[in-house]
Amino acid sequence: GQNIDQPTEMTATEGAIVQINCTYQTSGFNGLFWYQQHAGEAPTFLSYNVLDGLEEKGRFSSFLSRSKGYSYLLLKELQMKDSASYLCAVRAGGSYIPTFGRGTSLIVHP
Amino acid sequence: DTGVSQDPRHKITKRGQNVTFRCDPISEHNRLYWYRQTLGQGPEFLTYFQNEAQLEKSRLLSDRFSAERPKGSFSTLEIQRTEQGDSAMYLCASSTTLAGKGDTQYFGPGTRLTVL
Numbered sequence: 001g002q003n004i005d006q007p008t009e010m011t012a013t014e015g016a017i018v019q020i021n022c023t024y025q026t027s028g029f030n031g032l033f034w035y036q037q038h039a040g041e042a043p044t045f046l047s048y049n050v051l052d053g054l055e056e057k058g059r060f061s062s063f064l065s066r067s068k069g070y071s072y073l074l075l076k077e078l079q080m081k082d083s084a085s086y087l088c089a090v091r092a093g094g095s096y097i098p099t100f101g102r103g104t105s106l107i108v109h110p
Numbered sequence: 111d112t113g114v115s116q117d118p119r120h121k122i123t124k125r126g127q128n129v130t131f132r133c134d135p136i137s138e139h140n141r142l143y144w145y146r147q148t149l150g151q152g153p154e155f156l157t158y159f160q161n162e163a164q165l166e167k168s169r170l171l172s173d174r175f176s177a178e179r180p181k182g183s184f185s186t187l188e189i190q191r192t193e194q195g196d197s198a199m200y201l202c203a204s205s206t207t208l209a210g211k212g213d214t215q216y217f218g219p220g221t222r223l224t225v226l
Contacts, residue, residue: 042201045215
């Protein structure tokens with residue numbers, strides 16, 4: 001099985017930068033996804049990392065270190081609409097099915 | 111590309127009744143997944159299809175649950191003899207094996223099931 005760990009909740013100020021960490025323990029790593037999920041809505045895809053390093057996409061960036069079993073999602077210039085749950089999901093062991101963490105609830109306040 | 115759609119969006123039923131949910135994936139996607147999500151948790155995998163073949167089922171999928179994808183397009187998830195513990199959001203996702211797409215899953219809006 002896979003063990004995925006994320007902080008339960010984080011708070012940040014509008015306009016600031018926040019980093020959401022995700023650690024995982026797995027064998028046969030085959031990719032890590034980040035999704036955003038607003039309350040009562042479906043998850044929406046943010047990023048996919050399979051190689052080490054930083055992937056930047058607008059205000060959002062995602063980093064992966066396979067040797068450390070570690071990823072983070074970096075959100076810049078925070079907006080109120082960024083208040084949501086951020087889900088880390090890991091695919092491993094030859095399966096196409098990613099296993100999701102419990103998600104990090106981000107609260108952005110003025 | 112109209113995205114993944116699910117029907118109904120909400121379902122309230124009495125314990126013991128059967129319910130069926132439908133998912134229409136993104137049209138060119140050959141893989142389709144069903145997940146269940148409860149409050150404060152991430153989505154939990156239930157089952158997955160590649161075209162019309164059901165290739166993997168979770169241990170969470172009891173014998174009261176059945177899923178089909180008869181023509182490799184839309185899929186249905188049926189829950190028989192519903193129990194209060196079945197109350198959850200049921201999410202459908204689809205993906206494609208085309209190169210460069212990373213087999214990324216795109217989710218539908220979900221069906222929220224409440225069993226009274």
